[in-house]
Amino acid sequence: MLNMAWLVSDNTALGHTVITLIAFIILVVIVHRFAWQPLMNILEKRKKKITDDLNDAARRKEESETANERAQEILSNARIEANKVIQESREKALELQDSIVHEARVTALDIRKSAEKDIERERQQMLREMNEQITNISVDIAKRIIEREVSAEDHQRYIDEFIEGLDEL
Secondary structure (H helix, E strand, O other), X not given: OOOOXXXXXXXXXXXXXXXXXXXXXXXXXXXXXXXXXXXXXXXXXXXXHHHHHHHHHHHHHHHHHHHHHHHHHHHHHHHHHHHHHXXXXXXXXXXXXXXXXXXXXXXXXXXXXXXXXXXXXXXXXXXXXXXXXXXXXXXXXXXXXXHOOOOHHHHHHHHHHHHHHHHHO
């Protein structure tokens, strides 16, 4: 080996520096020879794990965004479908309302026509009865006139009685 005693004796600081440097180089060689590769393997494994975790996180983020987009699409479709159902319900309600109103109008018209027919029938019946009564009264008056001679006063009295008889009907 080298004789390094001369370095230590002459200059203590320089000697210590040289010895420290040599010890450091020996330590680096030993670490490189025995510890460097296992340390590099550990760092490589750690790097691979971090890369895998980042890739996994990116994949999960992408899946989450895709799922979120699908959920938004489903929600949008559900809203569209709900609006469609509401619109159809409104249209059916309006149709039903129109149908009910139309039916009510038709029924009211039928009732009105029926009432008008009943009124006309009763009116005709009343006119027939009035004609019959007028005829009977006229015949009765004619009988009375024939049975006695009528003066102007009697004639006026018969007319008044006839009119009063009509008022009672």
